[in-house]
Structure formats: C-alpha cells, structure tokens
Amino acid sequence: xxxxxxxxxxxxxxxxxxxxxxxxxxxxxxxxxxxxxxxxxxxxxxxxxxxxxxxxxxxxxxxxxxxxxxxxxxxxxxxxxxxxxxxxxxxxxxxxxxxxxxxxxxxxxxxxxxxxxxxxxxxxxxxxxxxxxxxxxxxxxxxxxxxxxxxxxxxxxxxxxxxxxxxxxxxxxxxxxxxxxxxxxxxxxxxxxxxxxxxxxxxxxxxxxxxxxxxxxxxxxxxxxxxxxxxxxxxxxxxxxxxxxxxxxxxxxxxxxxxxxxxxxxxxxxxxxxx
Numbered sequence: 001x002x003x004x005x006x007x008x009x010x011x012x013x014x015x016x017x018x019x020x021x022x023x024x025x026x027x028x029x030x031x032x033x034x035x036x037x038x039x040x041x042x043x044x045x046x047x048x049x050x051x052x053x054x055x056x057x058x059x060x061x062x063x064x065x066x067x068x069x070x071x072x073x074x075x076x077x078x079x080x081x082x083x084x085x086x087x088x089x090x091x092x093x094x095x096x097x098x099x100x101x102x103x104x105x106x107x108x109x110x111x112x113x114x115x116x117x118x119x120x121x122x123x124x125x126x127x128x129x130x131x132x133x134x135x136x137x138x139x140x141x142x143x144x145x146x147x148x149x150x151x152x153x154x155x156x157x158x159x160x161x162x163x164x165x166x167x168x169x170x171x172x173x174x175x176x177x178x179x180x181x182x183x184x185x186x187x188x189x190x191x192x193x194x195x196x197x198x199x200x201x202x203x204x205x206x207x208x209x210x211x212x213x214x215x216x217x218x219x220x221x222x223x224x225x226x227x228x229x230x231x232x233x234x235x236x237x238x239x240x241x242x243x244x245x246x247x248x249x250x251x252x253x254x255x256x257x258x259x260x261x262x263x264x265x266x267x268x269x270x271x272x273x274x275x
Contacts, residue, residue, distance in 0.1 A: 010065070011121045011136055014089075014111040017060035018125040018132070021053035021093055021109045025100070025127050028052075032103055047094075047101060050074050054093035057111065061089050068113075073219045088114045092219035096195030105129075110197035112222035119245075122223030124201045133201040133227055141204050141230035150233040150253075151206035156260040159209035159253075162191045162199040164216075172214065175269045179212075182268040183261075200224025203252050204231035210253030210261045212238060218245045228252045238265050 028035065028049040036048045054074045061070060067082040072091040079085070089111065094100060096107030105128040113121040124133040133148070135141035141148040153159050161183060165176055183190055191208065193199060196216055202208040204227040221244055225235045235252045237244050244250040253261050 008121065008136055008139075010113050011123070011134060013061065013064040014113065014121055014123040015125075015132065015134065016064075017057040018109045018111050018123045020056045020060055022125050022127040024053045024056050025049060025094060025107075025109070029100070029103075029127075032101065035101060047097060049100070050094045050097055053109065054091060057091050057093055057109070061091075065089070071218065073217065086116050090114055090119075090219050090222040092197060092217075095197040095220060096193075099194045104194070106193045106195050106198060108195055108198045108201075110219060110223045112219075112226065114222065119222050119226040122226040124197050124223050124227065126198060126201075133204065133223075135204075135223070135227045135230040137226060137230070139230070141227045143201075143205055148204045148227070148231040149206060150203060150228065150231050150255075151209050153209050153254060154256045156186055156257055156264070157188065159187050159257050159261075160189050160191065160207075161187050161261065162193065162202065162208045162211040164194070164196055164199070164213040165192055176214075179265050179268040182264050186264055196220040197224050200252055201227050203233055203254075204228045206231075210251065210257045212251045212261065212265060214238075214249045216244075216248045216250060221245060221250055225250070225252065234258045236262070238262055239269075 051074055054072050067080040067085050069079045069085055069088040071077045071088055092110040094107055095110050100107045109125040111123045112119050120137045122135045131143060133143050196213055199211045201224055203211050228235050233254055237247045237249050238251045251262055
C-alpha cells in the first residue's frame with residue numbers, strides 16, 4: 001500500500017498475511033480435482049487449503065505480533081505470549097469454501113484486528129480479482145488505494161441487496177423465505193453470492209446498496225463491518241441494539257437504505273431471533 005493513510009504497522013501485517021494466504025489458495029485453485037474435502041457438518045465444508053491458508057496467516061501474525069490473541073475459523077481461539085492482551089486478530093482464511101471447491105470465483109481471505117472489543121483494522125483480499133480491500137478505524141476504507149464510498153441511492157426500490165441463505169441449519173428457513181419474498185418485490189434485485197466478507201466489501205464499494213444475513217460468525221463480519229462504516233455506511237443488528245459480532249445477525253447498508261431495509265425485514269419476520 002502506498003497511500004500515507006495506511007502507514008500503519010498492524011494493517012501492513014494483515015495485508016502481508018492475507019497475500020500469503022492468497023498464494024496458497026491460488027495454487028490450489030489450479031488443481032481443484034485433487035482437493036481433500038471434508039464436512040464439518042452437512043453443507044459446511046472444509047478443505048486442506050482452509051487449514052494451510054490459516055496456518056500461513058497465523059505464522060505471519062505470530063511472528064509480527066506474538067502477544068496478540070487469534071480467533072480463527074478452523075483453529076478456534078488462542079492466546080499469544082500475553083494472555084491478557086487487549087488485541088485479538090479475527091481470521092477467516094477462506095470465506096466462501098463451498099464456492100472455492102466448485103470453482104465458483106467468489107471467495108476471499110478476511111483478517112481483522114480487534115482492540116478492546118472494537119475493530120481497528122480490516123483486510124479482505126479477493127484472490128481471484130487481486131482486489132485488496134483495507135480499512136482502518138477513523139482513516140477510511142480503500143480498494144487498491146482508491147477511496148471507497150457507499151452508493152448514493154436513496155430508495156430501497158432502486159437498491160441492489162446482497163444476502164445469504166441458511167445452508168447448515170434450516171429451522172429458520174421459513175423466516176428467510178418470508179423476508180426474501182418481501183424484498184424481492186421491494187428492491188431492484190437480490191443477490192446471494194456466498195461469501196459474506198466480500199458482500200460487505202461490496203457494500204463499502206457501492207457495488208451493493210445493502211446486505212443482510214443471520215447466523216454469521218465473527219470472522220465472517222469483522223473486517224467487512226469496519227469496511228462499511230469507514231466507507232460511510234451503517235451496520236446494525238436487524239432486531240436489537242446488540243453488537244452484530246456477538247448476535248451473528250447483521251444489516252449493512254447506505255445511510256438512507258438501512259432504515260428502509262430494516263423496516264421490511266422486521267415487518268416480514270414476526271418472530272425474534274433465535275438465542
């Protein structure tokens with residue numbers, strides 16, 4: 001990165017780690033038929049590439065910041081040399097594994113740094129398009145050195161909205177379908193690409209006007225949520241004042257679209273979020 005805004009050591013560490021994981025993923029993408037694929041649970045896949053990419057990320061993070069904790073999708077929570085550290089890396093080595101194993105080019109590496117429960121830095125690396133989304137709290141969000149701003153659309157009926165449907169737990173499928181039906185009629189279109197981190201980055205870049213999904217993990221949202229807010233958008237839990245990273249339910253949108261999107265979701269869904 002050459003932009004002086006991003007002369008920040010922690011962000012540069014995350015960028016280095018994301019690019020190293022990207023090289024692991026790109027090599028594997030040339031030989032998908034050789035992948036060893038396992039199921040963590042029905043429709044929730046993991047490959048050796050998830051593990052190798054995560055190992056590559058953790059190696060970089062540990063070398064550069066040995067005191068920090070790490071929360072990673074495949075290896076879980078671990079502490080650094082200082083168990084009381086106020087800083088924690090949040091890592092998704094391959095967001096969109098199902099897309100990856102099918103050769104569908106919509107997946108990314110996502111790395112965030114949280115300090116005192118606040119996301120301070122975020123990196124989302126789209127290895128297929130070589131698009132590097134970065135954000136630092138109070139410093140803005142950028143795509144390959146270009147400043148990001150959310151779209152300027154004002155009406156939900158003109159908005160393109162991203163989402164993600166259940167693929168592991170189908171007990172709430174009906175509520176998704178109710179919301180989907182309403183939004184299909186009240187927006188310019190819905191998209192379900194299958195990688196939440198990239199969906200959030202696309203909101204920040206103005207490619208989507210909003211995004212909503214339930215039941216996400218912190219590593220799905222951490223970097224992307226900062227990306228959206230630093231690009232001038234808003235992020236919230238659709239049903240309460242809870243922190244999205246803790247509740248797992250999220251709406252991210254432009255300032256004018258957010259309230260309209262939230263109103264449709266709340267009206268279409270008459271039941272509270274599952275605990």
